[in-house]
Amino acid sequence: MGKGYFIVRGIDSGVFFGRGVQQDGTKVEMGWSRRIHYWEGATALSQISVDGIRRGRVCVPVEGRVVLDVCEIIPCTDVAAVNLLSQPLWRAE
Numbered sequence: 760m761g762k763g764y765f766i767v768r769g770i771d772s773g774v775f776f777g778r779g780v781q782q783d784g785t786k787v788e789m790g791w792s793r794r795i796h797y798w799e800g801a802t803a804l805s806q807i808s809v810d811g812i813r814r815g816r817v818c819v820p821v822e823g824r825v826v827l828d829v830c831e832i833i834p835c836t837d838v839a840a841v842n843l844l845s846q847p848l849w850r851a852e
Contacts, residue, residue: 764840766808767792768831774804775826776817776835776843787829794818796849808833811842816849 767775767787779790800813835843 764835764843766795766804766831766833766835767826767829768804768833769826770828770830772826772828775824777824780832782829782832785827785829787826787832789824789826791820791822792824793820793843793846795843804831804833807843808835808839810836811839812846815846817843817846819848819850 762778764776764778765780767777767780767789769775774795775789775792776795777789777792779788781788794817795807795812796816796818798807798812798815801807801810
């Protein structure tokens with residue numbers, strides 16, 4: 760899929776931000792990723808991929824993820840990648 764960061768959307772599994780994306784049909788393997796559980800400041804995933812988010816719940820990063828129900832993959836701009844990388848880790852205390 761190329762280098763850089765991507766937004767990956769699964770039909771049932773949710774939305775992910777990550778890199779190292781390799782696609783095989785509806786299956787995507789990600790080398791590093793964070794789940795975007797909730798966001799504010801963007802109307803759609805396409806805006807998140809361009810601008811990032813104002814705030815939200817972005818989970819802790821994981822190395823290695825396989826998403827089996829992918830319906831959309833969008834490359835991120837540098838602006839969006841910096842924004843999403845800087846989001847606080849959402850986790851239970």
